[in-house]
Amino acid sequence: MSDTRTPSDPPVLSDDELSALDAHWRAANYLAVGQIYLMANPLLTRPLVPEDIKPRLLGHWGTSPGLNLVHTHLNRVIKDRDLNALCVWGPGHGGPAVLANSWLEGSYSETYPDVGRDAEGMGLLFKQFSFPGGVPSHVAPETPGSIHEGGELGYSLAHAYGAAFDHPDLVVACVIGDGEAETGPLAASWHGNKFLDPVHDGAVLPILHLNGYKIANPTVLARIPEDELDRLLRGYGHDPLFVTGDDPATVHRALAAALDTALDRIGAYQRAAREDSATERPDWPMIVLRTPKGWTGPEEVDGVPVENTWRSHQVPLPGVRENPEHLRQLEAWLRSYRPAELFDADGRPTERVLARVPEGAARLGSTPYANGGLLLRDLPLPDPADHAVRVDRPGTTLHEPTKVLGGLLESVMAATADRRDFRVVGPDETASNRLDALYRATGKAWQAGTLPTDEHLAHDGRVMEVLSEHLCQGWLEGYLLTGRHGLFSSYEAFAHIVDSMVNQHIKWLRTSRRLPWRRPIASLNYLLTSHVWRQDHNGFSHQDPGFVDHILNKSPEVVRVYLPPDSNTLLSVADHVLRSRDYVNVIVAGKQPTFDWLTPREARGHCARGAGAWEWAGTEDGSREPDVVLACAGDVPTQETLAAADLIRRHLPELALRVVNVVDIARMMPDTEHPHGMPDAEYDALFTRDRPVIFAYHGYPWLIHRLAYRRHGHAHLHVRGYKEEGTTTTPFDMVVRNDLDRYRLVMDVIDRVPGLGVRAVAVRQEMADARTRHHAWIREHGTDLPEVVDWTWGG
Structure with missing residues (x-):
């Protein structure tokens, strides 16, 4: 990896700026390695011993150096340009890097005061990583400045565009791992630039981080010729800037130049749209950053190459506690960052490390855009x-x-x-x-x-x-x-x-x-x-x-x-x-x-309850418990239930019928299982403890059984719903095919109310005949029965 492609006429970093950026990058790399391995001796004040090492080594090193590099350089442009910025970290388990940078800038210690920005806090930062009672190995809600779950491969760029919409002053950087870049959702996400309005929206700066490998295989975009990759990205409507190399000083200068060029172009596009009413869609810039996987880590372990191979993806030195040579290599690796130059005797980052770090809410770990509730306003909703x-x-x-x-x-x-x-x-x-x-x-x-x-x-x-x-x-x-x-x-x-x-x-x-x-x-x-x-x-x-x-x-x-x-x-x-x-x-x-069932006032009360009896639809007189409960959830099941109730009122007027409608399906659960669940006493009062309940449900019937299996009356609960009987047919035939129709519901009532089957045999036969007549009718006419199409509530 000897050649380095950079933007034309790049701004030049001074030696002092380069030194400060490199110090920050080395400090972040040190902290990332420490999190993966150490549970004691964070500043290496003595030689490492096996007891300093975590018993279970978890984490991902391979992507961390590249993420640290990006974070370091975003700090510079945020501070120099007074940017409002957010970064979406796409590479899966990049947690060590993002946590390291959050701790360096002070955001982490402000969020979690027990993890101070000193030697004791560094020790806690290290030990808690991927440790029982600690924090995950990926970027997670616990990570200040994050809005994207680190294991959620494929969605980083879509999240970035969502964050930029209607935030005109925001720049959203998005680091896309080359493994993630192989996913279908990410491939579609490149089209987000066709929906980004340079007047009312912010900007998205994709940074495609190509380090060559996934867990065990090379990645597609890292192995295709660079001119083919360039054509691909330009075909998506982006103007890519390439930064490639393995020499830190060269890459620092090239990445700084690429970021400055990209941000200059973004600013020019936004000014043209906002001030000059330009309407042509910009060729938004992006950066392709190609660096070695596991950069600055062990080159070889046990005689096989590690750096710049898939072997650096997770834990490059897996046997540190048991293998003295691995322990020696780990200590040499950590000391290669020269921690004495990066942290003072108390473990605090030096002024040189923090020289290019922004302050306050400008820090990536403290931006309010990553804690959206700070910006949220109530919607102006009408009545x-x-x-x-x-x-x-x-x-x-x-x-x-x-x-x-x-x-x-x-x-x-x-x-x-x-x-x-x-x-x-x-x-x-x-x-x-x-x-x-x-x-x-x-x-x-x-x-x-x-x-x-x-x-x-x-x-x-x-x-x-x-x-x-x-x-x-x-x-x-x-x-x-x-x-x-x-x-x-x-x-x-x-x-x-x-x-x-x-x-x-x-x-x-x-x-x-x-x-x-x-x-x-x-x-x-x-x-x-x-x-x-x-x-x-x-x-x-x-x-x-x-x-x-x-x-x-x-x-x-x-x-x-x-x-x-x-x-x-x-x-x-x-x-x-x-x-x-x-x-x-x-x-x-x-x-x-x-059908319209409830007035606005009735609807408001019914929805507040989540479930309730529709007295006007039943035939209870209040003197005794109902003989049967017809329950429903969903618009079509409600219509079929009310049509069944109508048939029962006409054909079986002596039956005490209760009709229950459920809007909030979690009401079927006990209150001990869901905040919206009903206490048993309330459920029993509504559905009874021992009367048949015929439940017409919108979806798969076993869900209702699962939600209500602890209820006293579950043995008397019979649910009708969708059972994978579908085709191109008429609307009513869909419910007939799945035994959710009004006639089937009446038959269920007759079958389940004790003693009713003998008394209502003629009614049941009439319902079965109606279903037979339906099948013949739709095949002849292609439409549903007139008595179904023209039905209205007759109660």
């Missing part, structure tokens, strides 16, 4: 009643719930026009999901070419559509983590694409809740529509309600799931989740015409 639909009688009028919600979201978008802290993201489905009222308040973010036939595209738009759920999720996470609000609208079946991403965000929120210094952020809100029961036209591939199951497997303190049955309950739920903090909220609501 949901202002957008509600009128309901004179339940079940007689229909509206499209998400279209009604679109009016409320339009109001929020208009009210945030000046402050620009609310966005709606989705994979090309905003209009399809009936949220197109938003376009009256804003356009769709777009910086690429336009045609006269295009609609709603705008440089300053705050609706973001791209056919990549990963980008939508990553953008919104970055946006929320830096102090703003948003909503992710998606077809229900394809929310699964971001399963692993929402896993990490939930874990981030759960950990953040335990860190008093991390302020609450706006919740991550999903609107899942075009759902399983109304994907009759798209067919089996679009029919999957399992995202709710995935979410409810996660930390109860963080996750919430709502299934509003109509437009007014959707408005109430949306108002609630948009006000909430530190949750992942999932709303499942249809976009097709749905």
Whole structure:
């Protein structure tokens, strides 16, 4: 690695600046190695002995020198240019480097006063790393200045763009590991530059760190010819600056030149857009930094090469406690950084080490942009009643719930026009999901070419559509983590694409809740529509309600799931989740015409309870317990339940029937398992202890059983839901195929109420005949039975 490509006419570092930067870099490298290995003797005041070494060696050295180099040089430009900056650290387990730099700059000790910036604090920093009761080996919520989980490969650049949107004074550097660069989400993330508005947004500076290897293999982008890599990155719309080398002084000078050149170009593009109204999309700069993996570490161990190979990825000297030669090599490695020049006798970093480090909130570990709750403002939300639909009688009028919600979201978008802290993201489905009222308040973010036939595209738009759920999720996470609000609208079946991403965000929120210094952020809100029961036209591939199951497997303190049955309950739920903090909220609501069941006032009360009996739908007289409970959750299951109740009222009027609707699905859990769970006494009062409960559920039926398995009445609980019976068919045939239809529910009541089967045999046969008639009708006419299509609530 002898050649070094640098920008033309690079600024030149003085020898004094070079010396200060190199001292800081060496100090950070020393601290990174110390964290991986040492539990005592942090300043090497005596020769190392096996007892100084941790019994379990965990951590990742290979990427650390490069991350330390980037952090060192970002410090310089932040201080020299008075930048507001944030860095997203993409390489997986780069924790030792980011923690080292946070400790050096003082942010870590200010956040955790027990880990002081002295010898004792250094010892604690070392011991706690990857140690029981300590901190993780990757960049995590515990790391000051971080918004990106270090093991979350593929999403760093999407997070960086999300952080830059609507923060016009912010520069977001993003270090992308060359292993991460092989992932599909990262490959799509390069297109973020087609959505970045140089007027209203900040800048993203990608830094592609090529050190050649993953855990055990070379990386693709490090092994293709450099001219091919250059063409690839230019094809993505970037203007790459290459820095390559293994001589520290040469690389320091080249990286400083590249950063200055990149920031000069960013500033020029922003001034042209903001002052001269330039509209041409910039060729935003980026840096390709190629340095050896495990740089400055052991060149060989046990006779095999380590530095600049995959063997340096994790712990280059694995047998330090047992192998005297490994212990000798470790001590030589640590002393090669000349720690006596970097730390004084008390273990404090010297003035030379800190000469180019910014102060206060300018430090990367102290930036408020990485603790978004510090910047967060409440959304100016309208009263949901202002957008509600009128309901004179339940079940007689229909509206499209998400279209009604679109009016409320339009109001929020208009009210945030000046402050620009609310966005709606989705994979090309905003209009399809009936949220197109938003376009009256804003356009769709777009910086690429336009045609006269295009609609709603705008440089300053705050609706973001791209056919990549990963980008939508990553953008919104970055946006929320830096102090703003948003909503992710998606077809229900394809929310699964971001399963692993929402896993990490939930874990981030759960950990953040335990860190008093991390302020609450706006919740991550999903609107899942075009759902399983109304994907009759798209067919089996679009029919999957399992995202709710995935979410409810996660930390109860963080996750919430709502299934509003109509437009007014959707408005109430949306108002609630948009006000909430530190949750992942999932709303499942249809976009097709749905019956209006509750008035705005009734909807507000029902949603506050989360579950309740609809007295107007049942036949109880209050003198005794019901004979049977018909329960439901979800818009289509609610309609089928009410239709079944209507049939029971007409055919079995002597039956004492209770109808229960559940909006907040966590209410089915005990209060000991989830904050929204019902105490047993409340559950028993609503569902009874020993009466049959026929539950029509939106998703997979076993979820309800899992949530309620500890309840007294679980043996009497029978759940109908989706059971993977789908195809291209009619809407009602979807529920018939899955035994969720009104006729099947009536049959279930007859089968499960003691003694009713004998008395109501004729009614049961009539229900079975209706299902048979349905099958013949749809195959002849291609539409559902008139009695189904024309049904309204007759109670």
